Amino acid sequence: MAEAGPAINPIEQFELSRFLPITVGQHHYDVSITNSTIFMILAGAATLWLMSLTARGSLGVPGRLQSLGEMAYEFVEGMVRSAAGEEGMKFFPLVFTIFMFITMANLIGFIPYSFTVTSHIIVTVMLALIVFFTVLIYGIKKNGLHFFKLFVPSGVPIYILPLVVAIEVISFLSRPLSHSVRLFANMLAGHITLNVFGGFVVMLLGASAAVKVVAILPFAMTIGLDALELLVAFLQAYVFAMLTCMYLNDALHPGH
Amino acid sequence: MDPHAIEQAAKFIGAGLAAIGTGAAGIGVGTLFGQFLNGALRNPSAVEGQFGRLIFGFAVTEALGIFALLIAFLLLFAV
Numbered sequence: 001m002a003e004a005g006p007a008i009n010p011i012e013q014f015e016l017s018r019f020l021p022i023t024v025g026q027h028h029y030d031v032s033i034t035n036s037t038i039f040m041i042l043a044g045a046a047t048l049w050l051m052s053l054t055a056r057g058s059l060g061v062p063g064r065l066q067s068l069g070e071m072a073y074e075f076v077e078g079m080v081r082s083a084a085g086e087e088g089m090k091f092f093p094l095v096f097t098i099f100m101f102i103t104m105a106n107l108i109g110f111i112p113y114s115f116t117v118t119s120h121i122i123v124t125v126m127l128a129l130i131v132f133f134t135v136l137i138y139g140i141k142k143n144g145l146h147f148f149k150l151f152v153p154s155g156v157p158i159y160i161l162p163l164v165v166a167i168e169v170i171s172f173l174s175r176p177l178s179h180s181v182r183l184f185a186n187m188l189a190g191h192i193t194l195n196v197f198g199g200f201v202v203m204l205l206g207a208s209a210a211v212k213v214v215a216i217l218p219f220a221m222t223i224g225l226d227a228l229e230l231l232v233a234f235l236q237a238y239v240f241a242m243l244t245c246m247y248l249n250d251a252l253h254p255g256h
Numbered sequence: 257m258d259p260h261a262i263e264q265a266a267k268f269i270g271a272g273l274a275a276i277g278t279g280a281a282g283i284g285v286g287t288l289f290g291q292f293l294n295g296a297l298r299n300p301s302a303v304e305g306q307f308g309r310l311i312f313g314f315a316v317t318e319a320l321g322i323f324a325l326l327i328a329f330l331l332l333f334a335v
Contacts, residue, residue, distance in 0.1 A: 011333045182319040185326045192329045232315075239315040 010195035014119055014188070036123070039115045043105040051100070072100065076241065083245035087252050094134065095248075098127060099241040106187065106233035118236075119187040121180060128180035131244045139251035150254040179243055186236045190229045197222045267331050274328040281321025288313050 020033035054069025062070060076096045080088045102118060109116025117123050139147040151168040152161070200218035204211055292310050296303045 009333065010329075181323070182316075185322045186319060189322045189325045189329060192333070193325075235311060235315045239312060239319075242312060 010192045010199065013115075013191060013195060035115045036117055036120060039105070039108060039117050040123070043101055043108055043117060046108065047100045047104045050104075072096075079238075079242055080245050083242060084249040084252060088245060088248055091134075091245075091248050094131075095241050095244050098131075098244060099237055102127070102183065102237040102240055103234060106237060109187065109191070110230065110233065116187050116191055118183055119191055121184040124180040124184040125176065127183075127240070128176040131179065131247055132176040135247045135251040138248075139254060142251065143254055147251070147254050150250055175247065179240070179247075183236050183240050186232055190225075190232055194222060194225055194229060197225060267335065271328040271331040274324050274331065277324025277327075278321040281318060281324065284317040284320070285314060288317055 016034045016036055018032040018034050019038065022031050022033065023029060024031050051069055051072075054065045073096070076099050077089075077092065080092050080095055084091065105117040105123075108114055109119065139150070143149075151165050151172065153164060153168070156164050197218045201215050201222065204215035204218065288310070292306070295306075
């Protein structure tokens with residue numbers, strides 16, 4: 001078995017395929033419409049559709065759909081207010097967009113045979129860099145040089161300060177990395193795990209009749225993992241948005 | 257022994273070593289929930305307000321285990 005490799009390739013689900021090959025310029029930059037592009041548009045469109053549906057004809061007593069929209073709004077609002085303060089509310093649209101997009105992309109990725117946009121690091125790294133540069137540019141614009149007080153914690157003895165500043169700078173610069181890899185790795189590993197256990201079911205069903213019964217075990221595991229992954233899909237969107245709020249808080253209120 | 261077999265063996269050993277990291281994350285998650293319960297049983301009225309932080313801590317801790325799992329999967333299937 002080992003030399004033949006696994007019968008089912010769990011990486012296959014992440015492969016990109018070009019639906020509409022497009023190249024731009026003399027150097028033929030590839031800007032093709034791929035399955036990733038399509039599912040990104042789908043996630044954006046689904047968010048827009050859901051939110052416009054819930055916001056239509058606001059009633060005093062909200063129906064089911066309207067309360068769904070209001071719950072999502074209040075959830076993110078509470079997160080922004082608690083982590084970034086009252087001033088942070090000017091970044092509410094950014095955080096809400098990021099949260100809804102990631103949630104929607106994760107949930108759409110759950111549909112069998114669909115594609116999970118957030119399981120590609122290029123997507124999550126771009127989202128993380130948007131946040132990183134927003135923090136950097138807004139922080140410097142708002143606070144000027146005071147922004148760099150972020151790297152100089154107060155109350156640290158002078159002889160240890162250079163070390164602390166170096167650590168703070170490195171931790172600031174590595175933020176987009178950990179920010180993006182967390183979401184990407186969770187989605188990738190989750191989908192691979194589901195696929196591996198699904199593969200066990202298929203492999204056992206292909207075996208002799210006596211062994212077929214055992215297939216129920218990985219099948220039950222798949223169901224359990226599905227529930228966990230559903231939680232993770234929400235949780236990682238929440239964590240991504242929450243960290244965004246915390247980073248924005250640094251831009252708004254630098255200095256510890 | 258041919259080099260291909262050695263490479264395969266090294267891959268599987270590496271994947272096994274990487275999987276140890278998920279156990280370390282297990283310690284972290286266990287500590288997290290244990291400490292939370294410890295605090296929650298002492299002061300049940302504070303549980304509601306801290307639930308979000310618990311989940312946040314869980315997600316951040318669990319992500320480290322996922323990183324280890326990711327390396328194991330990459331060694332098994334991608335490299």
